[in-house]
Amino acid sequence: MQIITKMINVTLNSDLVFAVKKRLAKIGLSQGGFINGFIHFLANNHILPFKRLTKTEEETAQKIATLTALENNVCEYDKKKKIQKSVNDTAYMKAKEVLSAVKLSMSRAIRMLYEKFVLSGEMPYQFILTTPDPVY
DSSP states (O other): OOOOEEEEEEEEEHHHHHHHHHHHHHTTOOHHHHHHHHHHHHHHHOSOSSOOOOHHHHHHHHHHHHHHHHHTTOOOTTOEEEEEEEEEHHHHHHHHHHHHHTTOOHHHHHHHHHHHHHHHSSOSSOOOOOOOOOOO
């Protein structure tokens, strides 16, 4: 069986992307896994795993990201980075339904996901990694 995928394109501040990638590396997770987990969380739970951020929270997250990039000598203040990730089409469509109910676009929700992760330092959603039952 072939899994149909949907390509997500999001443009984010490059310092924000760097800060998130650095924190994800500490827990052994890639950006693709982070975004895929978020899409599947939305599709399975039918809720946004965090409250919408205020303008002040968004600005604070951007400042923290810029400081993190400055500390690591990779600051690209006000430069944008395009992220492309493929996700399961069915999960994507269900996630879009959840986001439309809370009046968020996919791009804005992913940006808020990144900002929330930078602000809190904790995963904005919880998921359980499982392995299939062994076949004997």
